[in-house]
Amino acid sequence: MTLAEQPIAVEPPDAAASDHAAPAACRNCGAPLGGKYCQDCGQQAHLHGRLVDLLGEMFEGVAHFDGRLWRTLPLLAFRPGELSRRWKAGERARFVPPLHVFLFAIFLVFTLPYVTGSSSEPLTAQDATEARARVASEVAERSAQANVVLPAEGQQLELGELEGTTIGKLLEKGVGKLDTPEERAYFRTKFMAMAYKLAWVLAPLSMLILALLMAFRRGYTLYDHGVVSLYGLGFFGLMIALGMLLPEPVGGWYADLLPIVLPLHAMVHLKGAYGLSWTGASLRSVALGALSLVAFGLFVTGVFALTASL
Known part of the structure; x- marks a missing residue:
């Protein structure tokens, strides 16, 4: 009897193993399974059923707290141009999508002030007296x-x-x-809520600015500009959110460094994403900063006007 003909003793699986075994057919569409994912609908073969797994899915859904996050953040911080270039080239399963980075950064920027208490600082009696x-x-x-x-x-x-x-x-x-402190706090809350609802407007504005700056660069589409703008705005928001978490006096030093770090990051991002020279990237980053300040000023003015009209 050869080795191939010898019978193989198969032990019955225990209860724990059977609980984690993948089913033979997809539980979503019923298609036969041949791997970790269904080839028809894409659902995972193994489905979680514990509370710990549910909490993990929540973190993954909110922040993509999985391997993609740790591959995305280093590139976003130190080699943003490479990140945008690789995403546009098709490496998308490895990284967090640019839209998700942008939305998560916006969520942090508008949520952390309420968590840290920086958005609820009351107007002191002395400030009210001086205003009157x-x-x-x-x-x-x-x-x-x-x-x-x-x-x-x-x-x-x-x-x-x-x-x-x-x-x-x-x-x-x-x-x-002559608003009271309560009225000022109420208006500030309405302003923040309106700004949070309209923050998505910053993305198309940034995309159009990039399209204007790269008007003479052939081969780039609005989709390319959208990827660069979303990753860039996402990094900007994450840096602002990080500053909200830092204690004093570290937060003060951090705030002094941001006006230097953010333009440099934008210049490196433009150079890597569009294949520019250092001179071209630096000139465009200056123009990008100026146009972005104008766009942000218009955004704040519009949000203020809409809040005051309610």
Whole structure:
């Protein structure tokens, strides 16, 4: 009897092994399984059924807390151009998608202030007193210039009688500045909520800026610019979120370094992603910074206007 003809003793699987054994058919579509994933629908052959696995899936769903994250973050931090280039070349199963990096960074930027308490700093009594004093001084100064006599202390002044006049508009403007700390906190909360809802607008704005800067570079599409802009904005957001977690005085030093680190990162990103020279990358990074500041200013102005109109 040859070795190939000898019978092989097969022990019955124990209960633990049978629980983790992959089924013969996909539980989602019923197709026969030949590996770790279904060839028809892509679902995993082995499905988790423990609470620990459920928590792991939650972390993976929110932050892609798996091997892709640790392959993505080093490249995003130190070789962003290579990351964008490899993603566009088709290496996509190895890295976290650029849109997910951007969305997760936005989530951290707008969530951490509430976790750390930096978004709920109340207006002190001294600040409120100083604000009222500044407004009263401004009203008195401009009233004198307009030759308008304000009522004495204790008397009432009906704004309706001055509607449409210069001093009436001034007083209405001054009254609007005398918000209570609660009103200021409420407006700040509404502003942050509106900014979070509209943060996606930053992505197409950045993409269009890159398309403008690379107008004379052949072979690049809006998809390419979108990958670079999403990874770039994602890194920017992650750096801001990291600064929110740092204690003082480390946070102060970190904030002083950001205006240097972020432009350098953008320059390295442009050079690697588009194959530019150092001169071309540096000039475009300066233009990118200037146009981005303008776009961000318009974004903040629009969010403020929408929040004030509600």
